[in-house]
Amino acid sequence: MSAAHFGAAVSRNEDARLLTGQALFVDDVQLEGMLHAAFLRSDYAHARITNLDVSAAQESEGVVAVYTAADLGEYWQPGPLLVPPQPIERLEFHCATQVPLAKDKVRHVGEPIAVVVARSRYEAEDALPLIRVELEPLPAVANPVAALEPDAPRIHEQFESNLAAHAIQEKGDYASIVDQAALVVRRHLDHDRGASAPMENRGVVASWDRKCGELTVWDTTQAPIPIRNGLARMLGLPETQVRVIAPFIGGGFGPKIMMFYPEEVLLPWVTMQLGQPVKWIEDRQESFFATTQERSQVHDAELAVDAEGRILGVRDVFVYDAGAYNPYGLTLPINTQCTLLGPYEVPNYYTEFRAAFTNKPIVSPIRGAGRQPGVFVMERLLDIAARELGIDVMEIRRRNFLPPDAFPHDHGIIYQDSASLVYDSGNYLPALERAAEMIDYHRFLDETQPALRAEGRHVGIGIVSYVEGTGIGPYEGARVSIEPSGRVNLATGVGTQGQGHFTSFAQIAADQLGVEVADVEVVTGDTGKFHWGTGTFASRGAVVAGNACHAAAVALREKILEQAAQELEAATADLELVAGTARVKEAPERSIAFGELAVRANPLRGGVKPGTEPGLEATAYFGPEKGSTASGVHAMIVEVDPETAMVDVQRYVVVHDCGKVINPTIVRGQIIGGVAHGIGNCFYEQLVFDENAQLQNASFMDYLIPTATDVPPVDTDHIETPSPFNPLGIKGAGEAGAIPTNPLFAQAVENALQVPGLEVLEMPLSPNRLFELLCAAREAD
Amino acid sequence: MRELHAIQLTVNGVRHERSVEARLLLSDFLRQELELTGTHVGCEHGVCGACTVLVDGEAVRSCLMFAVQADGSEITTVEGLADGGAVPDLHPLQAAFRDAHALQCGFCTPGVLLTLIPFLEQNPDPDEQTIREALSGNLCRCTGYQSMVEAVRALAEGVGR
Numbered sequence: 001m002s003a004a005h006f007g008a009a010v011s012r013n014e015d016a017r018l019l020t021g022q023a024l025f026v027d028d029v030q031l032e033g034m035l036h037a038a039f040l041r042s043d044y045a046h047a048r049i050t051n052l053d054v055s056a057a058q059e060s061e062g063v064v065a066v067y068t069a070a071d072l073g074e075y076w077q078p079g080p081l082l083v084p085p086q087p088i089e090r091l092e093f094h095c096a097t098q099v100p101l102a103k104d105k106v107r108h109v110g111e112p113i114a115v116v117v118a119r120s121r122y123e124a125e126d127a128l129p130l131i132r133v134e135l136e137p138l139p140a141v142a143n144p145v146a147a148l149e150p151d152a153p154r155i156h157e158q159f160e161s162n163l164a165a166h167a168i169q170e171k172g173d174y175a176s177i178v179d180q181a182a183l184v185v186r187r188h189l190d191h192d193r194g195a196s197a198p199m200e201n202r203g204v205v206a207s208w209d210r211k212c213g214e215l216t217v218w219d220t221t222q223a224p225i226p227i228r229n230g231l232a233r234m235l236g237l238p239e240t241q242v243r244v245i246a247p248f249i250g251g252g253f254g255p256k257i258m259m260f261y262p263e264e265v266l267l268p269w270v271t272m273q274l275g276q277p278v279k280w281i282e283d284r285q286e287s288f289f290a291t292t293q294e295r296s297q298v299h300d301a302e303l304a305v306d307a308e309g310r311i312l313g314v315r316d317v318f319v320y321d322a323g324a325y326n327p328y329g330l331t332l333p334i335n336t337q338c339t340l341l342g343p344y345e346v347p348n349y350y351t352e353f354r355a356a357f358t359n360k361p362i363v364s365p366i367r368g369a370g371r372q373p374g375v376f377v378m379e380r381l382l383d384i385a386a387r388e389l390g391i392d393v394m395e396i397r398r399r400n401f402l403p404p405d406a407f408p409h410d411h412g413i414i415y416q417d418s419a420s421l422v423y424d425s426g427n428y429l430p431a432l433e434r435a436a437e438m439i440d441y442h443r444f445l446d447e448t449q450p451a452l453r454a455e456g457r458h459v460g461i462g463i464v465s466y467v468e469g470t471g472i473g474p475y476e477g478a479r480v481s482i483e484p485s486g487r488v489n490l491a492t493g494v495g496t497q498g499q500g501h502f503t504s505f506a507q508i509a510a511d512q513l514g515v516e517v518a519d520v521e522v523v524t525g526d527t528g529k530f531h532w533g534t535g536t537f538a539s540r541g542a543v544v545a546g547n548a549c550h551a552a553a554v555a556l557r558e559k560i561l562e563q564a565a566q567e568l569e570a571a572t573a574d575l576e577l578v579a580g581t582a583r584v585k586e587a588p589e590r591s592i593a594f595g596e597l598a599v600r601a602n603p604l605r606g607g608v609k610p611g612t613e614p615g616l617e618a619t620a621y622f623g624p625e626k627g628s629t630a631s632g633v634h635a636m637i638v639e640v641d642p643e644t645a646m647v648d649v650q651r652y653v654v655v656h657d658c659g660k661v662i663n664p665t666i667v668r669g670q671i672i673g674g675v676a677h678g679i680g681n682c683f684y685e686q687l688v689f690d691e692n693a694q695l696q697n698a699s700f701m702d703y704l705i706p707t708a709t710d711v712p713p714v715d716t717d718h719i720e721t722p723s724p725f726n727p728l729g730i731k732g733a734g735e736a737g738a739i740p741t742n743p744l745f746a747q748a749v750e751n752a753l754q755v756p757g758l759e760v761l762e763m764p765l766s767p768n769r770l771f772e773l774l775c776a777a778r779e780a781d
Numbered sequence: 782m783r784e785l786h787a788i789q790l791t792v793n794g795v796r797h798e799r800s801v802e803a804r805l806l807l808s809d810f811l812r813q814e815l816e817l818t819g820t821h822v823g824c825e826h827g828v829c830g831a832c833t834v835l836v837d838g839e840a841v842r843s844c845l846m847f848a849v850q851a852d853g854s855e856i857t858t859v860e861g862l863a864d865g866g867a868v869p870d871l872h873p874l875q876a877a878f879r880d881a882h883a884l885q886c887g888f889c890t891p892g893v894l895l896t897l898i899p900f901l902e903q904n905p906d907p908d909e910q911t912i913r914e915a916l917s918g919n920l921c922r923c924t925g926y927q928s929m930v931e932a933v934r935a936l937a938e939g940v941g942r
Contacts, residue, residue, distance in 0.1 A: 015879040018887030020869050021819015021859035025888065028818035061783075122804065199823045199831055199888040199922055250821070250888025251922050284824040498886025498923050665882045669928060673885060676925030700828035700920065708916035708926040713909075737925075 005507040006728075009665040010517050014248075014502040023248040026203040026218045027281045034205070035064055037267060037280040038124035040114040040131050041289060042106035045142070045359035045693030046153060049104055049113065051134035057116055060130055062123030065274060067266070068114045069103040075269055076100055079260045080230065083329035085165070086418045092166040096156045097327040098362060100265045106135065107155055107324035108361050109694055110289020112262050117270055117278055142693035144321035144356035145298055155324065155357040164322045165330055165355035169337055169413040172348030174304070174313040181304035181312050185384045189299040190762040191373040191742075193321070194685040196294075196366045197705055198497070200250020201287045206267040207277035215242045217268055220249050222257040223535030225493045228527040230260060231268050239531075246525035252497035253677070254366040255292040257537045258328065263290075288698035292328075292364035293687060296321035297336065297373040303381035304348075309389050309396040313348030316340060316377060320355045323363040330355065331416045332363065335370030335469070338421045339739075340378045341411060343428040343465050343631055344400040349413070359693040365537065367677055367738045371468060376763060379464045379743030383750075384759065393747065394436060397465050401428040408626075408724070415627075416538070417472040423629040424725045428465060431655040431719045435463060435633040438653045438715055444637065458642055459650070460752025463635040466740040470630050470658075470732025471543025471723070475623030477532045478548040480509055480556045482616040484602075486580050486595030488513060488520045490552075493533025494545045495525030499734060500666040504542060505549045507662055508728070512553035513560070513594075514577030532621070539630070539732025542662060544622055547726045551620035559618055563597050628723035630731040632656040634675075634740045638748040645771035647683060647749065649712040657719040659731035667733045668716050674737015676711040681738065682745040684710065686764045756781050788852040792817065793861030801848045807841075808832045810848035811858060819859035819891050823920070830919035833892035834858050840896045859891035862898075873936060874898060881932035885923030893919045897933060906937045 017023040054066040069076055079097040102113050114131055118124035139153040146152055147162040155162050178184060205218040215237060221227050221244070228244040235242070249256065263280050271278045282290060299318040305311055320333040337351040386396040402409055404427045415421040436442070444461050452459045478492040490509050496502065506520035513520075523529045533545070561572040564582030568575070568590050576585050583591030598616040608614075637651040654671050661667050684704040688696040697703045722729030746760035749770065758777035762769075785800040792815060799814055806825075811817045811834065820843060823831035827845040834843045835857035863869040871879065874894055884890040893916065900907070900915040907915070912933045916926055 011879050012882065014887075015884060016869060016871065018884055018890055019859075019871060019875040019878055019894070020863045021817070021891055022869075023887060025818070025821070027812075027822065030813070030816060030818075121809075122802070197922060199829060199886070199920060200821070201823070248888075249886065250823075251886040253922065281822075284826065284829075498884075498888075500885070669882050669885055669924060672925040672927050673923045674925075677922065699826060700824050701826065705829075705920045705922065707918075707920065708913040708930070711925050711927070713927055713930075714925065 005510045005517050006662055008507065008663065010503060010507060010663055012500050012503040013506055013518055013522065018248070025200060025248050025250055026205060026220050029205045029218045029279065031207055031277040034277040034279055035117050035119060035274065036121040036124050037270065037278055038116050038121060038128055039112045040128050040133065041110045041112050042102065042135065043109065044106060044135050044137050045109045046138040046140035046155070047106050047135035048138060049102060049106065049133065050136050051132065052113065053132040054114055056132065057127040057130040060123070060127035062119040063116060063127045064119065065117045066114060067270065069101040072100060075234065079327050081329060082259060082327050083331050085330055086334055086414050086416065088167050088169060088414050090168065093330065094159050094164050096325050096357065098262060098325040100262045108359050110286065110361060115266055117274065140359040140693040142358060142360060142689045142691060144296060144319045144358050147356040147358045148319065148354060155359060162357040163354060164326050164357050167330065168352045170350050171412045172313065174315050174348040174350040177312045177348050178304050182307035183385055183388055184302055184304045185381050185388065186302040187381065187384065187761055189301060189377050189380060191295055191297045191376060192764060193293050193296045193687040194366070194681050194764065195288060195687060195703060196253040196255045196291065198251030198253055201282035201284060202256065202261065202291055203281040204263050204267040205277065205279045206271040208271040208275060210275055213241050215268055217244045219244055219246055219264060220256055221246050221259065222252045222495050222497060222537060223259060224495050224525045224527055225531055225533045226535060227259055227264060228531065234265065235268060235272065243528040246495035249495060249497040252536065254369060255364055256497065257535055258292045258364040284700060285698050288695055288703065289361055292362045294332065294363050294366040295372055299373065299377050301377045301381060303385055305385050309385060309391045309399055311344055311346050311400050314340070314346055315350045317352045320353050321358050321360065321363060322355045323358060323360050325362050326355065327362065328364040332365060332370035334414065334416045336374040338413060338415050338469065339371035339467065340374030342375060342378050343402060343426060343467050345402050360689060367674065367735045369735065371739050372681065372742055375466045375740050376742045379740065380746060380761060383747050394432060394441065394463055397432060398429060402426060415469060417627060419626060422626050423467065424626060424723045425721050426467070426629060426631050427719065427721045428631060431631065431633040431657055432465060434717055434719065435635045435653050435655040438717060439635040439637065439651060441635065457639060458752045459637060459639045460748045460750065461635065461637050462744045462748030462751060463633065464740045464744045464747060465633050467629050467631040468539065468736050468739055469627050470539035471624060471726070471730065472538050472540055472627035473623050474534060475621050476534065476545040476548045477530065477619060477621040478545065478552040479530055479617065479619040480552045482594045482598045484595050484599045486593055488515055490520050490549060491523045491530040492545045492549060493530045494536045494541050497536065499541055499670065500663065501541060504662040504666060505546065508546055508549045509553040512557045515580050519580070539734040543628055543726060543730045543732050544624065546662065546730055547622035547728050548620055550728055551622055552618050555618035555620050556616065559616060560594065560597060563601060564592055567592050567597065567600065624725050626725050628659060628725050628731040630658045630733065630736055632736055634744050636744050636748045638752055640749055640752040642753060642774065645767045645774060649679065652712045652714045654714060654716045654737065655719060656716065656736055657721050658733040658736070659721060659723045660729035661718060662730065670733045671716050671737040672714045674735060675714050675741060676706055678738040678741025679711055680706045681764055682742055683765055686766065786849050788849055790851050790854050790856060792856045793858060803847060803849055805848045806844055807846040807848045807851050808843035811843060817858050817860050821888050821891055823889065828920065829889070830896060831889045831892040833895045835895055835899065838899060840899050857895070859894060862894060874901070877932040877936040881928045881935055883924060883928040883932040889919060889921045893921070893929060907933065909934065
């Protein structure tokens with residue numbers, strides 16, 4: 001195989017459509033006779049529904065129907081548990097999943113109570129205030145630690161408490177080594193929630209064709225195939241009669257993998273009731289309540305080290321806020337447990353969490369998916385240990401890295417994919433050294449910082465490491481085919497939310513087939529085109545679907561060579577595939593175009609050999625036994641104004657290792673975008689709930705997404721440690737940029753201010769909060 | 782039936798006459814009445830900038846304006862930037878965005894392009910900070926903005942022309 005395209009910085013196949021406004025997003029679907037839905041949502045975080053009267057709304061101009069839970073009959077069912085509990089010994093797990101419309105009780109602000117369907121969105125919204133709903137408020141609980149107190153208001157009556165889960169994972173024996181430690185660092189660390197905030201809100205368009213018995217759903221989902229399968233089951237339709245299309249999606253970042261959202265369950269049902277297409281598009285305010293959120297965890301952690309700063313063990317006990325329902329199971333706290341270990345040798349580890357139901361919106365993964373709080377804990381404890389032992393922060397990391405010959409490395413605890421946490425490969429020191437070199441770490445500390453300090457400027461540096469488990473199973477598939485026109489089609493099941501799959505998958509196939517990247521027409525996320533697969537999550541698209549594309553393209557290449565060998569009367573070994581033709585290497589005038597081979601592979605008359613498969617087409621699947629572990633080092637220089645506590649991130653460096661890179665431009669874009677998200681999580685973005693679990697900042701006026709003036713230029717470089725666990729050697733890259741930003745920011749801010757006693761042990765910060773911490777440290781000093 | 786108001790306006794060089802409700806947002810008018818769905822709606826409260834279009838040459842958030850307020854005006858949407866055809870001839874700014882990988886999901890992109898076009902007319906050779914300030918009213922969750930800045934710089938420097 002020539003590798004002309006894999007690894008090349010090719011510009012993207014999809015860009016022309018996106019740049020000219022020709023790409024189809026869900027809200028762009030316009031159908032004849034289409035109706036519009038709007039949802040009545042709870043204003044209270046916890047309340048009993050005592051009365052619900054929709055009669056006035058039904059009379060409102062343009063309204064076609066209003067539905068409540070009572071109208072759904074047998075169709076009203078709690079959603080599925082998406083991720084069954086992982087096989088951890090003595091695990092306690094209580095599952096309560098979201099419902100299509102609240103029946104007796106609401107458990108978070110924004111929980112849907114009724115849906116209005118009208119001729120226009122305007123008319124549907126006009127009718128919402130005409131619904132008479134009486135809600136008797138119940139005491140609400142916002143704080144996950146308070147939720148576990150014995151007298152906390154009970155959110156799910158079927159359980160004895162708000163405990164959603166309890167799990168302990170252990171390796172080695174932490175208790176036995178803690179007395180031998182030269183230093184034990186114990187801290188309480190707090191990590192709060194943020195929103196994923198893709199620029200495109202969620203949306204669903206559902207259209208029932210009664211005569212064909214066919215349901216078509218356009219959905220902003222990261223998982224169209226499981227949505228298709230689930231809808232078919234719920235609606236009693238054959239899977240082949242349900243088509244779910246995730247067209248261009250305006251960013252996902254995790255919450256669009258959640259399923260089933262109430263709207264995804266209801267819109268298909270409504271179109272079957274009414275026989276007309278129906279559209280629902282979430283508005284921005286709704287998205288702050290109705291779309292899942294992430295990252296609230298409270299940790300009590302300790303790190304035991306020897307006199308040289310070598311890790312003897314870690315003990316971490318934390319509370320995880322699941323929100324009002326827990327359909328995503330334990331993926332997030334388990335990711336936290338596993339990712340906390342980072343790139344380090346940790347011989348003894350005790351990790352225990354309790355998951356709590358709260359009266360806040362549902363929690364499911366957002367870019368990083370439970371990894372941020374774990375990385376925050378470990379990196380902060382290492383920083384503090386380094387300070388107390390008088391070791392440089394780089395040096396303590398260097399002393400604890402797993403060496404390059406330690407792989408595959410089995411940590412012996414259970415990961416989110418229900419298997420033991422195994423790192424496939426890694427080489428951590430070169431990334432640390434390269435990042436230090438790029439940001440000029442030592443010169444900054446030795447020369448630049450003292451000089452700036454003399455000018456009265458508070459400028460600091462930080463450097464941290466992390467790993468990210470990516471590319472987990474179960475599997476994805478792809479089909480590559482060539483039409484008689486010579487056109488190359490590639491279809492795969494994963495959806496695309498901006499990652500460039502239309503290009504990177506085309507690069508993989510183009511190398512096998514000897515065509516240009518732009519000649520491969522890629523379709524993703526349409527169950528009508530490919531209907532096996534799971535979805536886009538866990539930085540797995542390039543790894544799992546990418547390897548499936550490779551396998552399918554290799555199989556098609558074989559098929560082309562065999563057919564061409566017959567047609568050209570040559571041995572397959574003597575053939576090459578060039579520019580859409582198969583030809584004899586030594587006699588290139590003896591050639592046949594792919595299109596012609598496709599015609600001959602699908603004869604209209606005559607006989608074929610028994611066992612012949614028609615068409616120039618191949619389908620293949622890839623399922624890795626284990627995921628691949630990416631890693632990296634981030635470094636930052638930040639200036640802090642001690643009077644206002646405003647910060648200015650002046651430099652940002654990322655050295656990242658995601659194994660073999662398909663398209664360096666796309667990977668760089670993913671990394672830098674992740675950093676921007678991470679910077680938001682450090683200093684700008686916090687979902688602020690009051691004691692009644694009422695969200696205080698549900699708009700882009702109040703919830704701050706970093707803008708172009710908030711995000712610094714980011715310099716990136718790459719270390720390549722291929723994964724031995726997949727044929728292409730790829731590791732995932734989509735989430736990495738956002739993962740280590742919080743501890744990096746904390747370390748750099750402390751380094752800038754150098755106020756004794758100032759420890760940043762919570763995220764996100766804000767100018768106000770940093771100022772408070774600064775004042776408290778100065779007072780204590 | 783609510784009262785309707787007759788409006789006439791020119792969008793991407795094509796004249797349209799319609800009767801609309803007073804409350805119909807310009808963004809909804811463009812997307813639903815004219816089926817120009819390249820204009821995207823991201824927040825409907827004027828912060829994200831995805832719905833930016835040109836009204837009489839100026840960048841305007843179409844979610845903060847009623848269609849009736851656009852009566853008599855000349856509007857450019859993202860569909861009006863490139864010459865049509867099966868393979869569109871991209872506007873130089875669009876080409877610069879493609880070449881610099883300045884878009885990922887592409888949802889915010891139409892609004893960003895239409896913010897930058899009048900900006901570049903007034904600032905043909907902007908420095909990085911000026912570009913960042915020009916972009917600061919448009920939210921993007923994918924790119925971290927850096928590649929957008931690079932696209933504008935490349936265009937200003939005439940790279941690839």
